[in-house]
Amino acid sequence: MNMTSNTSPRVDNAAAVSPRRYRDLALMVGLLGLVIAGFLGLAAATGWAETLTALRSLSGVGIGILLALSLMNYGLRGLRWHLYASRLGLGTTVLQNMRHFLGGFAMSVTPGRIGELIRMRWIRRETGWSFDRTAPLVLVDRAADLTAMAILLALALALSTSGISGGVPVAVAALAAAFVATRPKLLHWAAGLGHRATFRKLPHLFARIRRASHSLGAFSGPWIMFMAGLLGVIGWAAEGYAFHLLLDWLGSDIPMWKAIGIFFLATIIGGFTGAPGGLGGAEATMIALLALDGVPLEIALPATLVIRITTLWFAVLIGLAVFPFAEHQSKKASHALEG
8 A cells, every 4th residue: 555655646737747858858859840831941042052152161170169269158157157066065076067057058959948947857966955955056047147148138238239120128038037036025026927827727836936036145245246247148159259250251241240249139039938948039039130131132141040059969869968967867876865
């Protein structure tokens, strides 16, 4: 009797989780299929020869530079994750935290990037800390990314001579969302508002957010906010600069700050859609903004394709490479804790 009562909830949970995973996978595959179909359709309408000529103009060295700039972004944001983990008091090493951070990229293309919460499972196995205690780490990291991109978008809007359509409200919305997510009282209030707005359908989710809000004070010191902000802005600026280099190599004469602004505006809008990795929204916005600025489709199309491969999909590839090692190490540490 005891065996039955102890194991049945696990079976029920597995049965409940499995359909959700299949839905997430189906959503990701469907969105990716639509994005690929969109690229193929635009390439066909533009002319395959022009698109392929633009792609062939990129050298192996150029692609290597784009990937190196993305690695710079991942490395600096990984150090920021370590900074936050140390501030929270996890007691994990820089190598552990980098492993958790990079391994989580394998789940970047889940809806709303919710799959990246796998990092919390690894932390729980290795330290014994529950999800509720580590949830502030996720919130402040997401908010820091949003803040860094919003700052860079605002700089691009200020320094670009011709402006970027729709950039101001998106930058303001991103900064506002980041501000709420890093202020304990505001986040607690927002969680209550969300609970009521969803007609109390997700009580556990919003209860966790309210509990997490109480721990955000650990990240509010001026020194940690400055260091974390600096790491995030420099890291994300590397990817924005990569987009500028790519457009220049493909023959576009868009100024640097205009290119950086387009990159971050498209990235933020893609993130706001909640689609896996911003699929569809980011690509469509990027192509549209480039077209509005007079960039021909035979340049806008390969530029968007290449920058998404060297940023989003390169991160996923790194995550997939690190994921098995992170999973193995976390299980090994869990057995050691239990022993």
